Amino acid sequence: MRIRLTQAIALLSTGALAGAFGYGAANLVPTFNAVPLEMRLSFHAELMKMNGITMQGAMGLSVLSATALAVMTRGTARWLAGGAGLLALASFLITRLGNVPINGRIKEWAATSAPTDHAEILGRWEAFNYARTGAAFVAFALLILLALRQQRTVPDPGERR
Numbered sequence: 402m403r404i405r406l407t408q409a410i411a412l413l414s415t416g417a418l419a420g421a422f423g424y425g426a427a428n429l430v431p432t433f434n435a436v437p438l439e440m441r442l443s444f445h446a447e448l449m450k451m452n453g454i455t456m457q458g459a460m461g462l463s464v465l466s467a468t469a470l471a472v473m474t475r476g477t478a479r480w481l482a483g484g485a486g487l488l489a490l491a492s493f494l495i496t497r498l499g500n501v502p503i504n505g506r507i508k509e510w511a512a513t514s515a516p517t518d519h520a521e522i523l524g525r526w527e528a529f530n531y532a533r534t535g536a537a538f539v540a541f542a543l544l545i546l547l548a549l550r551q552q553r554t555v556p557d558p559g560e561r562r
Contacts, residue, residue: 404473408551411466411482412544415489418459419541422492422534430527438519442511449504460496463489463540470547481547488540492533499529 429448433441467486471479503526510519 404470407466407470407473408482408544408548411463411470411485412541412548414459414462414466415485415537415541415544418456418463418489418492419534419537421456421459422530422537426531426534430530433523438515439511442507442515445504446508446511449508456496457493460489460493463537464493467540467544470544477550478547481543481550485540485543485547488536488543492536492540495529495533495536500526500533503529 433445436444464486467482467489471483471486474482503522506522507526510516516522
């Protein structure tokens with residue numbers, strides 16, 4: 402029962418993480434690029450205030466639950482859960498070391514003005530964003546694969562033999 406609960410938490414948190422990053426990549430980034438720079442900077446700075454808590458919580462829970470699942474299982478299940486945990490950790494590290502420093506600069510620019518090389522810096526932020534989104538999606542996919550593999554090994558009570 403503990404393994405199933407841990408797996409459910411890992412699936413839920415990693416799915417939420419992948420969904421949030423996916424929404425950002427598919428909707429927020431194109432919108433950022435479609436509006437005037439001043440609007441983007443102001444909105445981006447405000448958005449990061451909220452994201453700081455919720456996204457780090459989702460990343461932390463994803464890492465912890467997938468890693469716990471890896472510790473509780475063996476064989477292929479351990480490899481899949483461990484891989485998901487490492488990928489969730491990668492999304493956290495990409496965020497902390499890539500996106501967050503640029504977010505700090507964006508906050509400054511929103512209060513003052515953007516430097517002449519702002520497009521290159523914003524492009525780097527987007528590259529980091531796509532990398533962490535990819536890591537989160539693959540982590541979620543590994544946990545789905547693990548759940549599907551386990552489901553396949555449990556006989557269906559309605560299935561004829």
